[in-house]
Amino acid sequence: MLTETSDAAGDTSALALKILVAGGFGVGKTTLVGAVSEIRPLRTEELLSEAGQLVDDTDGVDQKVTTTVAMDFGRITIRSGLSLYLFGTPGQDRFWFLWDELSQGALGAVVLADTRRLEDCFPAVDYFEHRRIPFVVAVNCFAGARSYGAHDVSRALDLDSGTPVVLCDARDRDSGKEVLIRLVEYAGRMHTARMLDSVG
Secondary structure, X not given: OEEEEOOOOOOOOEEEEEXXXXXXXXXXXXXXXXXXXXXXXXXXXXXXXXHHHHOOOOOOOOOXXXXXXXXXXXXXXXXXXXXXXXXXXXXXXXXXXXXXXXXXXXXXXXXXXXXXXXHHHHHHHHHHHHOOOOEEEEEEOOOOOOOOOHHHHHHXXXXXXXXXXXXXXXXXXXXXXXXXXXXXXXXXXXXXXXXXXXXX
C-alpha cells in the first residue's frame, strides 16, 4: 500500500507503506510491533481462556497468558518521508479469516519464526507465497532455543530462492527496525522486477 500523507508542514510527499507481521501463535508478533512502534500500539489482546485450550496449541509457550484476537497496529518512521504502518496478524487458525482483509494493499510481510516451533510459520509462508506478497522470515531468537543459521532455516521451510531470512530479537527496537528495512528493500526489488516483466 502506497499512501500519501501530510506532515505538520503540509508536505504531501511523505509515503506510508502497509506491512504485515505474521507467524505462529506466541512467536512475538505483538512484541515486535510494540518494540518498534513510535506511537502507542493498538492491541486487541484477550486473556487465554479454558475454552481456548481446546483449540490453541500452547505447547512451548506455556507462560503466554494473552492472545491477539483481531490485530496489532503500530507505526514507525524509517526515514524522513517514509513511514510504515504495521499490522500484526492473529496467529491461531480460527482467526485466519482476517488475513485476507489485512493483506489488501500490503507492500510485504514479516513472517516471524521460532526455531522451537518452526512448523507454526508454514501457514504464513504458504499464504504469502500463493498470493505473491513479498516477505522475509525473521527468526526470533528466544533465550534457551537452539540457534540455527539463516541457510538452515531457509532449507527447513523450503523457501523460494532469494527469500531473505534474518535473525532478530523481537523485543529490541533496533533489531526490529533492521528487519523492516530489509523487507522494504526486498519488496521494492520484487515489485520493480514484476513491473519490468509486465512491460517486457
